[in-house]
Amino acid sequence: MIRGAAFGLIAALSLSACGSGDSDENPLTGSSGDSDGKTLVVGSANFPENQLLAEIYAQALEAKDLKVTRKFDIGAREVYYDQVVKGGISVFPEYNGALLAVAVDKTSTATSTAEINAELKAKLPSSVEILDSAAAEDKDSVTVTSETAEKYNLKTLADLKPVAGDMTIGAGSEFKTRTQGAVGLKSVYGVEFGKFQPLDAGAQSTLLELLKNDTVQAANLYTTDPSIVEDKLVVLEDPKNLFSSQNITPLVYKSAVDDTAKAALNGVSAKLTTEDLLEMMKKLVNDKEDASTVAKEWLSQAGLVS
Template identity: 85%
Template sequence: MYRGAAFALVTALALTACGSSDDDSNPLTGSSGDSGDGKAIVVGSANFPENQLLAEIYAQALEDKGLKVTRKFDIGAREVYYDQVVKGGISVFPEYNGALLAVAVDPKSTATATDEINAELKQKLPKSVEILDSAAAEDKDSVTVTADIAAKHNLKTLADLKPVAGDMTIGGGSEFKTRNQGLVGLKKIYGVEFGKFQPLDAGAQSTLLKLLKEDTVQAANLYTTDPAIIEDKLVVLEDPKNLFSSQNVTPLVYKSAVNDEAKSALNAISAKLTTEDLLEMMKKLVNDKEDASAVAEEWLTKAGLAS
């Protein structure tokens, strides 16, 4: 679930922030806070800017409550970080509920709506972890094409790809190849098989956009809060069979590492965060090249969640 020229800046910040959970320094704000019991809450993020921004929002909100926080950003894809949360190496992670269920918890699940997804997560997650409240904010996977490709092949929905995908290349994060909410599901649900897949790191969306606009790839797995979709008049293909489930921003926490005060702070974020907020913040990162820490602080202040 962003992207553009600011990727390098945001990723550089994330790499600076990445470190072991024994490092209590805060590389983005210079403070560490105090949890009262000496234990730091380790806030993690995946390897793409939007998730790093959400993790920074979580971290700052927890610090505002006087809690001790360590940042461990830019870890990688869900296949890498999920086990770290389950085993307690990471205390708090900004997740996307539909992808969490379909990729890490139950790949056979057919749940698509937010309530259905969360009910299954609460039932099926390992006992060491739990989800907190989901935000209205949502950032879904998509298959997106340029306006020229859409017009050339009369593409409106994912089903429309079936007769033409064999002559096309789709680009996306490397994990898109093996996920049900990816090439596997496109074939199973829509009968769509692309001629070639171009894998990229999830943080390389600026490269993916460049390849799409140059027609090196004819379709791309973009996230729906990517400002480039509007700016470049790209076409997000409709998904009438719900291959891509609801993807509400949802805190995933290691139970024993977060107290009620921390949970309350995270739930307060979910109560305020909207998809429009995500779009606005990502435009500031991508278009205005603002600092991720500053964008997070500005949103928390505007939402009344920072003192």
């Protein structure tokens, strides 16, 4: 599921991290990662929105005269999280609810932003911390076409229970084993799909095509995907909060970020809204604009770069 170029990076990160032990040394830079003349490594997962957010972080840091190395398209959380904990990555744009439920405490029942962040601060490994969360959110969803919603009278996830056995759901491969995924759909709503179609987490455009041509009848789409509105897709309501709050939140390796870096990242969080994110994703996905250009435009409009 991981692209070839990313696989080589992951292997290098893993080898370096294994040799770092309990040291604060950054295995990518050979330094502690402190920003006084050293390099901050900004990472991203393997889907466009996260890469855009990482580019925003990188440019915000560079605007404060901090040195940055970009390590994008690494893979899913199951791959990159340990690299942040080990110090191979200094800064990562995370989604707080998924970070808690997938990587930190799979038994957590926290759903609100405040509850999630309180648990993260208490339970994260001592080498890392979260900074301020943005108002911007991008949640997982189970989404269907308007035709499928009408055919089965679907409004909420609970409505899937009697019909999901005859349906195929498409999603990133990790969705199958996640509590905020197929496992939770079964335990919380009693929903079990007849078939599961795995895709790379970055293959949202492919997933949309499979949904629209009825190869899959449901899809795990991100709620800031502009195609949801444009194609009149139906995001099924989640009354039991299976998918928790997913605020954009910087996850950082403590010894790699100083107060200047923290202020730059918190400045992004203070300005970033869900509406901003949706607008940027339209430019990125529909207009095919470059992520660095979209990031620079938003940072300028937000008054974070000159």
